[in-house]
Amino acid sequence: MEDDANDVAVAMRALSRSSLGDRVKVLRDGVELLDYLDGSVDGIGPKLILLDLKMPRLDGRAALRELRKREITRHVPVVVVSSSSQQRDVHDCYELGANSFVVKQFNPYAPGEYLVSAVRYWLDMNEVAH
């Protein structure tokens, strides 16, 4: 979930180059997330959620609260991806049930690759409770 079109473009490019792009759904804020979750009636939710903190309407904290409340996403790993490295933000996110907190990185030699690493860890190595 990310409202910044630039960040979405960079992330999608990096993920697509690692053949992860076609499995991604981009949502721009918490309201879109709720609509998306309400719409997935067949009970197949996301496998991993990358969550930006600063978003219009329903922000990252509210979205996180909502994700942990719902059965379908209760155990889905949530990686907070934020440009903030403030202790208060980090602390709040773990308090609200985030699994990981990543500060946005700008690597001129591999733009967006840090997200691919994060996604690979959570999808390929991490064992999830059902």
Added chain:
Amino acid sequence: MSISLGPAATSIILLLGVVISVLGWLVARRQIEIEMARQTTIYASTLAHGVEAQIGSLYQALHRRAELWSDPQRSPDFWQPSVDLFLRENPSLLAIAHSDPSRPMLGSAEGMRALTQLMPSIVASAEGTEGDVVIGPVMFEGRPLFGLRVKTDLASPPARVFAAFDPSIALHELLDERAVGYGIRVEAGDRELFRRPASGAAIPAELAQNDSVSLGIGSAWTLSTWPIATTALSYYQQGPLLVLVSGLLASTLIAFAVHYGTLAWRRADALRDANLELARQIEETQRGQGDLRSLSGELEERVEQRTAELHETIVELETFNYSVSHDLRGPLGAVINFAAILREDYESRLDETARDILARIVRSATAAVSMMDALLAYSRSGRSELRKAPLDVARLVREVEQELVAISPQYACAVKIGDLPDVVADESMLRFIFSNLISNACKFVRPADSPSVEVGGRVSGGEAVFHVRDAGVGFDMRFAEKLFKVFERLHPSDEYPGHGVGLAIVARMVRRHGGRVWAQGAVGKGATFYFTIPVRDGSGDATKS
């Protein structure tokens, strides 16, 4: 205390911004030029195909009619109306004649004169040839014309049809309306058949693109197109100018924000120093002059009030600084990301210069982001909570030394640890202070020396005085004040990496403990950094932070 504005940071950021903007503008212009040449090439090729098709179909139509006109089954009366109609439909054909003398030459008076004049040349070129013949361009009354002979096999002996063809009429019909935003010229050999705009202005050779028009009747023309001034202008200006203007605007804003941000911090620091001084005076007053207790009370009240105001101002400034740095980090990061993507994805289409420019953009923007990050670190050092606890300083310094070796071996070196008194302080801050001072001491060595660093301390006058001493490059005492200010550097960053923020953070952390920080040194003779942390005195009175 005088307040120096330290315009270096502002100028650097402004300069960086301008450089990034101008480089961005150049790259955008270069891309536009390439794109414009591509568009023009496509346009030239489209037009050339159009002309080929048009002339080709005219030629085929003439062929089909020639068969009809030569059909022996048809009445000779068929000739005149059919040719008249055909000439009306195809104004670029000026006159038509037939090898059968019972079919008279038809066309405009001028056309018939032209065909009569062309006839001997046509017949001469047709000598020994059975098939079709094209001659031209031949100048007739200032116009380039072509002469055609078309052969048909229906009649016996085979009949032939002759025509005078004015290519400029056909080209005007086809190209006049398409020459919008572009100039078009068609040439046969070195004769110009068509040109739009008609004015004699020179054709810009560097913008023009050529394509050949193959007519399949033994003649090939050359078609050139070029964007005319207004097209070129609109192409050149919009995108690149937007990049330039927004870049300059953004960098000015950043520079202003940083300028006022640092200015305000220094004011706040100066105010705080003044307050500390005031507090000390009050203490003296209370101790020595009981009579003036009421005055002290009043003063104390004023200090409290001013401290509260000051605190509020500081919190406001810190918040402002934090959000400015934080909000600018994203857009700058986007510059890095997209320049990197451009470099990677369009590598084959960029030349050496463009790649170099992109590398400069990436370097500059990366430098700006890392300055932002340093500013954020400085800001955090003033905002985090002060958690005091009794500390074993000697053990802490040993740990710091081991950490430096493990994490950044390039800034680690042999450290001689002397006596170190224990203090009550915030552990993470004290760790940062020693880590920064020791790594600095190891960093600023003279190129030929192996660094030697000594750390020590003692208790004196109610405070623990610590020092970190090196035998490195040292500094000029005239600039000692500058060492502890944000973004001030005494040594070039390409020799000694860093942003000039570390010592500013150290100074701020020491002050938050109620201590002082200063440095002594001389160029080439090493430097010693001192800081103090207040300790509990005999009466058990804890020093305020």
